[in-house]
Amino acid sequence: MRETVVEIRGLYKAFGDNEVLRGVDLDLYRGENLVVLGKSGTGKSVLIKIMVQLLKQDEGVVKILGQDISKLSLRDLNKLRLKIGFAFQASALYDSMTVRENLEFPLTRNIKNLSRKEIDYRVEQLLDSVGLPQTINQMPAELSGGQKKRIGVARTLILNPEIMLYDEPTAGLDPTTCIDINNLINQVREEYKTSSIVITHDLTCAKQTGDRMAVLIEGQFKAVGSFEEVFEGATDPRIKSFYDYNFIR
Numbered sequence: 001m002r003e004t005v006v007e008i009r010g011l012y013k014a015f016g017d018n019e020v021l022r023g024v025d026l027d028l029y030r031g032e033n034l035v036v037l038g039k040s041g042t043g044k045s046v047l048i049k050i051m052v053q054l055l056k057q058d059e060g061v062v063k064i065l066g067q068d069i070s071k072l073s074l075r076d077l078n079k080l081r082l083k084i085g086f087a088f089q090a091s092a093l094y095d096s097m098t099v100r101e102n103l104e105f106p107l108t109r110n111i112k113n114l115s116r117k118e119i120d121y122r123v124e125q126l127l128d129s130v131g132l133p134q135t136i137n138q139m140p141a142e143l144s145g146g147q148k149k150r151i152g153v154a155r156t157l158i159l160n161p162e163i164m165l166y167d168e169p170t171a172g173l174d175p176t177t178c179i180d181i182n183n184l185i186n187q188v189r190e191e192y193k194t195s196s197i198v199i200t201h202d203l204t205c206a207k208q209t210g211d212r213m214a215v216l217i218e219g220q221f222k223a224v225g226s227f228e229e230v231f232e233g234a235t236d237p238r239i240k241s242f243y244d245y246n247f248i249r
Contacts, residue, residue: 003030005163005195006051011060013046020046022219024060028163028195033185035198035210039242042216044199045089048165051197052084053077065162082110085161085194089168091152093140099127099151100136107158126154129191130184146177153184157192164188164196170205182208203231203243215239 006028013021020043028034038044049055051062053069062069067080093102103123108114127133130150140148149169156164166185170178182205188194198209206213206227213230215223217238223230234240 002032004028005030005065006197007061007063008047009061011047011050011062012058013043013050013055014058019219021050021057024216024219024221026214026221026224028197030195031189031193032211033189033196033198033209035200035206035213036216037200037203037206037213037242038216039201043219044201044216045167047216048086048167048197048199051165052081052086082159083162085156085159085164087149087153087156087164087166087169089171091140091148093148093151093155095140097140098136099132099138099140099143102140102151103127103155103158106155110159122158126157127151129157129187130154144177145173146180149173149177149181150184153188157188160192162194164194166196166198166200168200168202169198170200170202178202178205179208181205185209201242215242 004027008024008026011021011024024047036044036047046055050057051064064080065083069077069080072080094105097105100123103126104119107119107122124133127136130153132147132150135143135147135151143151169181169185173181185196185198186209189196198205200206210227212225213227214221215230222236223239230239231243234243
């Protein structure tokens with residue numbers, strides 16, 4: 001039996017008359033990369049925002065590391081959030097801070113009484129891990145899109161999260177940089193023993209990073225399994241067209 005670190009049952013979310021999630025069930029297992037696939041506007045990002053309670057669900061249960069997030073006090077929710085790394089699509093770096101300061105900020109805000117030596121070691125270690133030690137004193141405006149993504153991942157890892165949430169990690173990047181980011185996602189899993197949900201509409205990213213795929217269509221998961229199980233011989237025209245759009249444009 002595999003350990004479940006995220007358990008979602010009967011999840012509903014609507015914005016006015018727009019039903020974005022309509023009874024979603026999903027499990028994330030310890031140590032796996034789970035890819036959530038879907039076209040833009042299908043609710044993929046809404047799903048992971050609910051997981052950290054940036055959005056509230058209308059109905060349903062979300063358990064993370066065994067805790068029902070809707071029943072937690074704000075204090076306990078914030079403690080749980082420290083175990084979840086959220087790599088935003090736009091990297092969400094502070095433009096007025098150097099790379100060093102961007103990485104230091106969550107560390108010094110959440111862990112008190114760290115020495116300067118401990119902070120420096122952690123920052124330098126993370127920058128080495130993502131292959132960008134030379135950027136430590138640069139400003140975000142001086143970085144390429146791929147470098148910003150890597151720094152965003154490093155900042156997310158600074159608190160040693162158990163779960164990583166990647167929101168469209170390859171969006172807006174050239175094909176070569178996409179491969180680098182895909183490799184980084186796999187490296188993070190191996191090096192930091194994370195369990196991850198990768199939100200994407202990029203099937204190359206999905207194939208390279210995902211142990212399982214979950215295809216979100218019209219607010220529900222229509223297929224869950226390995227890449228081959230989901231796409232080889234797919235009979236649902238909506239799944240087939242999604243594959244064709246990525247690979248036979």
